[in-house]
Amino acid sequence: MSDVLAMGGYGNYVWISCALFLFVLLLDAIAPLLRRRQLLTRLRGQFRRQQGRRNTP
Amino acid sequence: MNFLTLWFHKMGSPPTFYRVAGHLLPWLYVVTLALGAWGMYDGLFQAPADYQQGDSYRIMFVHVPCAWMSLFAYGFMALNGFIALVWRIKLSEVLAMASAPVGAAFTFITLVTGSLWGKPMWGTWWTWDARLTSELVLLFLYLGVLGLYNAIEDKRQAARAAAFLALIGVVNVPIVHFSVQWWNTLHQGSTVRLFGPSHIDASMLTPLLLMAAATHLYFFASLLARSRVALIELESGKDWVRQLVQSSASNAGEIFEERGNV
Numbered sequence: 242m243s244d245v246l247a248m249g250g251y252g253n254y255v256w257i258s259c260a261l262f263l264f265v266l267l268l269d270a271i272a273p274l275l276r277r278r279q280l281l282t283r284l285r286g287q288f289r290r291q292q293g294r295r296n297t298p
Numbered sequence: 299m300n301f302l303t304l305w306f307h308k309m310g311s312p313p314t315f316y317r318v319a320g321h322l323l324p325w326l327y328v329v330t331l332a333l334g335a336w337g338m339y340d341g342l343f344q345a346p347a348d349y350q351q352g353d354s355y356r357i358m359f360v361h362v363p364c365a366w367m368s369l370f371a372y373g374f375m376a377l378n379g380f381i382a383l384v385w386r387i388k389l390s391e392v393l394a395m396a397s398a399p400v401g402a403a404f405t406f407i408t409l410v411t412g413s414l415w416g417k418p419m420w421g422t423w424w425t426w427d428a429r430l431t432s433e434l435v436l437l438f439l440y441l442g443v444l445g446l447y448n449a450i451e452d453k454r455q456a457a458r459a460a461a462f463l464a465l466i467g468v469v470n471v472p473i474v475h476f477s478v479q480w481w482n483t484l485h486q487g488s489t490v491r492l493f494g495p496s497h498i499d500a501s502m503l504t505p506l507l508l509m510a511a512a513t514h515l516y517f518f519a520s521l522l523a524r525s526r527v528a529l530i531e532l533e534s535g536k537d538w539v540r541q542l543v544q545s546s547a548s549n550a551g552e553i554f555e556e557r558g559n560v
Binding site: 254 | 354357360415519526527539546
């Protein structure tokens with residue numbers, strides 16, 4: 242097992258590369274989810290305010 | 299209208315695109331993860347070590363697919379930018395701008411993993427070789443497109459300006475691709491060819507192609523996810539967004555609702 246992890250002495254280079262690949266793509270996948278949540282919260286407030294304005298004479 | 303034109307018209311309409319993309323996304327993520335896991339396992343543990351580079355060559359299984367995607371995403375962005383500029387199709391503007399961040403991410407991964415591969419094999423983290431330099435220029439082009447898009451308030455105008463910049467930058471794509479042939483570079487030439495035999499053993503080609511498929515699918519998943527958010531923002535005055543926001547309030551946003559009323 243440790244032989245496989247050592248990657249013939251290149252373990253650090255190989256594993257850091259893979260970790261970076263996964264990490265950057267994970268951030269890329271999360272970014273639109275967060276943005277969507279922020280946007281929906283903002284729009285919800287905006288629509289409610291508009292609704293309120295319409296309801297008061 | 300024939301079937302194809304009709305299909306384009308339908309898909310070009312934001313609410314339809316939003317809905318269809320929403321149905322596709324989970325499947326894209328699942329298949330991406332499955333192919334990626336298979337490719338990574340195959341590449342890291344099953345494929346034999348290289349006779350010259352030992353195990354360090356395994357960086358290839360993330361480096362090369364990302365490098366392909368950095369060019370593919372740029373081509374996709376430029377193509378949609380062209381359509382957006384010529385025919386003023388809103389969805390094309392959105393698609394062009396949504397491919398910029400994921401393209402930049404792939405370019406960044408390519409540069410850093412390349413550096414991590416270069417250190418043990420060439421003895422240096424970085425060198426101003428034609429392939430490396432043109433790939434760095436590609437990253438700056440992506441960042442330029444993103445910066446320009448975010449700098450302009452009116453998002454439709456911003457998308458057109460950024461699409462124009464993307465179109466100018468497209469000259470860099472063949473330069474990146476052919477740099478290893480046009481100049482005498484430290485970076486090795488291509489071993490995988492679309493036309494003609496590849497100079498790579500099948501045991502190494504299989505995981506590479508699996509990773510290539512996974513990164514392509516990931517690109518489209520990220521593209522659709524970003525486009526959907528961009529469409530909500532762009533169309534926030536429209537009825538379909540109003541309905542969407544209201545229905546999301548009833549199931550997901552209850553905690554926020556409570557807090558908002560206090």
